[in-house]
Amino acid sequence: MNTRHTLSALAVAVFAMATSLPAQEAGFHSAPASAAATANPHTTPDDVKAGQGVYQQRCAMCHGATAQGAGNIPALASGPAQSAKPGEIMWYITQGDLSNGMPSWASLPEEQRWQVVSYIKSLGSGGAAAPTAAPAASSTNTGAGGRGVQSSELTAKPFDAPAPTPPFTDFRYEKPGQTRKVTVADLPKPYATESAGNGPKIIPRPEGAWPKVPEGFKVNIYAEGFDTPRMIRTAPNGDAFFVENVTGEIHILRGLTADGKAQTHSVFAKGLNRPFGIAFYPQGPNPQWVYIGNLDSVVRFPYKNGDLVATGASEHIADIPGGKGHITRDVRFSLDGKKMFVSVGSGSNVDDPDTSPAEKNRADVLEFNPDGSGMRVYAYGIRNCVGEAIHPKTGELWCSVNERDALGDNLVPDYITHVQEGGFYGWPWWYMGDHQDPRHAGKHPELKDKAIVPDVLLNPHNASLGILFYEGKQFPAEYQGELFAAEHGSWNRSARVGYELIRVPMLPTGRAKGEYQDFMTGFVLPSGDVWGRPVAVATATDGSLLVTDDAGKLVWRISYTGK
Ligand code: HEC
Incomplete structure (x- = not known):
């Protein structure tokens, strides 16, 4: 097929542009x-x-x-x-x-x-x-329903710390339906508290522990027993594609049994390099390809409705910066199908791109033509846009972003925002508009007023990952067009925060109100131990939500029963 030759020639051109980096630095961390x-x-x-x-x-x-x-x-x-x-x-x-x-x-x-x-x-x-x-991972398995667990985990001493100062919160106060609003006026000074090293201790789900959702909703396990399920997206025919990020596979869950479980599970493709983003193209009822965002490339597989195994090898579309640091690359297409947006997180926490060649074309959303040609930076200074979404009416690109670490418990808020073409979101010199990062004091004064304040500020260190605009028909009408986001949970905060699915209320204009609500919570035990971490969310054809969880290694299903 000669288009393929043309495509790879274009891809080579993009590669040359994207990776003209000097040789690796000499010693380990100099x-x-x-x-x-x-x-x-x-x-x-x-x-x-x-x-x-x-x-x-x-x-x-x-x-x-x-x-x-x-x-x-x-x-x-x-x-x-x-x-x-x-x-x-x-x-x-x-x-x-x-x-x-x-x-x-x-x-x-x-x-x-x-x-x-x-x-x-x-x-x-x-x-x-x-x-x-x-x-705790050595606890015995008691089979059906519960994953047996030492009773000590449920009776363990509760995590003890002073209550958070609103609007900041922590896991102890997260509750379905609770509304939160963080504004720039709430931000403390850098280093107001120490930088915490508080990654989660992951344990199997204790018997009796279950996600909490607002009244009228119900949670069940759609499918389980996976390795590292991360991005999930439904194909036009309703099949749920998800990535196995570490083993490098694309899996498909199909159908719904009477008790809310997937009917079949298949492996669509293997051998990928830390796959994350999934996008069907062209949009509409009859896609021809499924695009995958690997760590260092975008590839696509031939795909038609109903395929459970890829019918051909992957085609290389574009090289993107790989290397150390943030490893997720999401992929979305504009509503008119003419542009592809690929999010590439930073290589470091706050290294200066002026002096760190490894940060070139990172902390950006890159734009391409769907054949991989025409790369340009669509928006920059976005530290790590893990999840992308296109607003179904306005066509605007949205990002769910992990902000920087090591400035204290309540800095810097993660955020969800519509993304402006050419927009600068601050990293690494500024944050939340005109706040200068103390590690880059005095640098780039000309960018101070250019740094955009995002639409929805979240609790700092929430680790906001996959997002979705809800267009299903099952949830009550007030949920139509609202945004859901999976919050993977903190490590750089003395009291854990995140570890939940949130709902972001929208205005009729297609922009956000600026607040958010806890929607599915309960993954952190009173002791602080963690048994679930939401990664991404998709709408199933019946209008229920599917949520990947890479700590529980499963996919949750949230349905509305009204009872
Ligand atoms: C508070 C969290 C935290 C703790 C605790 C911590 N580290 Fe780190 N470590 C980091 C971060 C963040 C980086 C990456 C820094 C960067 O971006 O250059 C890192 C980097 C490293 C690296 C460099 C790895 C590479 O591939 O470049 C080594 C080695 C390392 N840490 C060892 C240790 C050891 C040994 C300990 C315990 C004695 C430790 N760390 C404790 C957060 C931590």
Whole structure:
């Protein structure tokens, strides 16, 4: 097919444009050569064991129980930490990188720092076995319905901290139907509180624990037993496509049994690179392709209604910046089908793109023609637009954005906003309009008045991911055209927040009112342990909502019963 040749030629042109970056920087986080040359004096099996203890106590809350990383917190069991020299890691953890949210560990005894380096190295391929997950994961399974759990988890000491100052909140106060409104007038000064390292301890859902939704709604499990289900979108025929982000697969759930479950589950495609975004094209009842946003490319598969397995190989459409940091790439088409919007989050927390070539074309929404040609930056300074949506009436692009870390509990609000063409949303020099990021004091004064204040400010560190405009017919009329957003939940906040699905009320103009409501909550136990993390939301053909959860490794279904 000769169009394919044309397409790949165009794609090469875009690639050249998008990735004309200088060679990688020399050492691991610019560690000096002397650091690289220093050998680790603590490498016995006992040291590795001691290092595991240090890791679980000091590092797991951010880097994860299995050092798998999360958001812009890098994995340590894989990636650059595994190719770095032990001395370089030692140097780096001793310095830390405060402005990017990595504490300095100079206060730990040197021996312990070396031991944790030994432990990290043992996690790489060829090293010792992977560490065991968080202790609670070993709880016994009692089968049907409940995932058995030690009773200690439900009776564990409740998380204790002073109540939050409204409008800021935390998991203890989240409740379906509760309205919240955060404005720029509410923002504290940077560093008003310390930067927290408080990643969730994920446990299996305890017996009796269940998501809470407003009266009249009901939640059931649509399908379960997955690995890392993330973006979910329904095809025109009603099949629900979702990505398995880590195994690199696209799955399909179809149909509805009498008890609200999927009838079939199939694997549409495999072998993708951290897939996230899903978009059917052309829009309307008869798509010909399904586009997928990989970490570093957009590809498309031939698709017609009813296909359960891809009928052909994927076609490469465009290269996009990959590399470290935020890894989700969403893909949406304009209503007229002429443009494709691809969101690419930043590589770092707040590195300056002026001096960090790795940030080129990141923290942006990129625009392409549907064949991958014509790339340009559509909007910039958007730190990490994880979820995109097109308003069904106005055609405006909307983004759900994760804002920056390490400025304290109540900065910087995550947000949901319509995105202006050419718009600048502040990152990394400004935030929420004319607030300068203290880590970039004095820079880019000319952008101060250009930085847009987003439409809906959320609680800081909510981790707002997938969004959807509700067009189903099942929910009460007041929900028509309203926006739902999946809030994955915080790590950089001393009291957890997020871990919920929210509803964003809209005006008849197609813009947001500016407030939001808790809609599905309850994934955090009183102790602070977490058993569910919403990632994305789609409308099923019957008008119910499907919500992926990558902690529960399943898909929830929310239906309206009116009772
Ligand atoms: C408060 C959260 C937090 C804690 C606690 C934490 N880290 Fe980090 N760490 C980070 C963040 C955020 C980064 C990424 C910084 C950046 O963007 O450059 C990071 C980066 C790193 C890196 C560099 C990885 C790479 O691929 O570039 C290493 C190594 C590391 N941390 C080790 C540790 C160790 C060892 C501990 C425990 C002693 C620890 N961290 C504790 C947040 C944390």
